[in-house]
Amino acid sequence: MTRQATQEFEARSQNGFLNIGLGLLAAAAGIWLVAARPAPLSIGIAVLLFLATAWCWAGLYMLQPNQAALLMFFGSYRGTDRADGLRWANPFFTTTKLSVRAHNFNSEKLKVNDLRGNPIEIAAAILWRVDDTARATFDVENYEAYVLTQAEAAVRHLASRYAYDNLEVDAQGEGITGEITLRSATDEVSAALRGELQERFAQAGIVVIDAKLTHLAYAPEIAGTMLRRQQAEAVVAARSKIVLGAVGMVELALKGLEARGLVDLDDERKAAMVSNLLVVLCSDHDATPVVNTGTLYN
Numbered sequence: 057m058t059r060q061a062t063q064e065f066e067a068r069s070q071n072g073f074l075n076i077g078l079g080l081l082a083a084a085a086g087i088w089l090v091a092a093r094p095a096p097l098s099i100g101i102a103v104l105l106f107l108a109t110a111w112c113w114a115g116l117y118m119l120q121p122n123q124a125a126l127l128m129f130f131g132s133y134r135g136t137d138r139a140d141g142l143r144w145a146n147p148f149f150t151t152t153k154l155s156v157r158a159h160n161f162n163s164e165k166l167k168v169n170d171l172r173g174n175p176i177e178i179a180a181a182i183l184w185r186v187d188d189t190a191r192a193t194f195d196v197e198n199y200e201a202y203v204l205t206q207a208e209a210a211v212r213h214l215a216s217r218y219a220y221d222n223l224e225v226d227a228q229g230e231g232i233t234g235e236i237t238l239r240s241a242t243d244e245v246s247a248a249l250r251g252e253l254q255e256r257f258a259q260a261g262i263v264v265i266d267a268k269l270t271h272l273a274y275a276p277e278i279a280g281t282m283l284r285r286q287q288a289e290a291v292v293a294a295r296s297k298i299v300l301g302a303v304g305m306v307e308l309a310l311k312g313l314e315a316r317g318l319v320d321l322d323d324e325r326k327a328a329m330v331s332n333l334l335v336v337l338c339s340d341h342d343a344t345p346v347v348n349t350g351t352l353y354n
Contacts, residue, residue: 064190064261067127067135072116072142079112114147124189126152136189154193158185158265159200163207165271168215170238175275178215178238180249181268182207188261196260206256214249220274238272245269306330 086105089098119125119140127134128150137143138156145151165179184203186192192199221239236244246268253264310330 062133062190062194064136064188067125067137067145069127069137069139069143069145072118072144075112075116075144076142079109082106082112083109111147112144115144115149116142117145117151117153118142119153122155122157124154124156124186126154126189126193128152133190133194152193154186154189156186156189158183159203160184161204161207162270163204163211166208166211166215167275168212170215171217171219174220175277176215176220176238177271177273177275178211178269179271180207180211181270182253183265183267184253184257184262185265186261187263191259191261199260199262202260203257203262207253210249210252210256214245214252217248218245220272238269242269 082105086102086109089102089105092098117125119137121140123140125137125143125145127137127145129146129148134146134149137145160181160183162181163179165177167175167177170176182203186199196202215238218241219235219237221237222235238245249269250264250267253267257264
């Protein structure tokens with residue numbers, strides 16, 4: 057059978073300053089009885105008053121803002137006090153203080169395989185805080201160590217769900233469009249990371265405030281290869297734009313010559329002119345002109 061998770065509830069506590077005042081009154085009354093009427097009955101009442109003073113003062117504890125106290129009575133959970141300041145509870149209660157402030161940590165750089173099996177390095181910054189103090193204390197052994205372990209597992213699983221970057225074609229040669237990747241879809245990936253972390257941290261009563269990737273890179277053994285691939289893609293994209301623009305300029309030049317009637321070109325001369333213009337427009341270096349003293353056919 058699955059054990060029901062412990063749920064936090066509010067503890068019964070009081071303002072500590074009130075109990076300090078009651079303890080002082082009881083102590084003053086006891087001292088007055090012993091000094092004014094040193095009779096056995098008075099001494100007995102004074103002892104009771106001193107015990108009341110000890111009772112009022114023994115249950116005092118202090119809480120800072122965003123700090124909680126778990127109250128235990130011989131191993132039994134009696135609630136959580138979140139009121140800051142000087143507080144008082146049953147002196148037989150054991151008080152365990154717990155911070156409910158926001159915690160932040162950067163995970164170590166993890167080496168994992170992405171969706172396509174490429175080794176990558178990934179790390180994340182996670183902002184979290186304790187929401188349910190009872191779960192954080194009783195449902196896990198050490199909630200801080202639990203957070204570190206589960207955060208690493210979540211980052212590893214996230215990296216395996218997405219590819220590092222978009223590719224032009226997949227294994228079947230079909231184009232990939234609208235693919236969510238670790239490098240291009242940062243908002244979607246961050247939302248997925250927060251969702252997975254929250255699902256894992258819920259067992260410990262912890263909420264995720266924010267989570268983002270802080271490091272993302274190919275592993276060193278393939279970084280050089282992937283860099284050359286990216287450079288090749290950039291060169292191909294640039295060349296494609298150059299060729300597309302050159303074809304438009306050649307087309308515009310031929311139409312302009314024909315419209316003005318400057319030359320009458322047959323198909324073979326048009327082909328030669330197109331070839332020369334494309335060489336001039338697409339070349340990486342300055343073109344060297346060649347002077348033809350004859351004709352195209354001689």
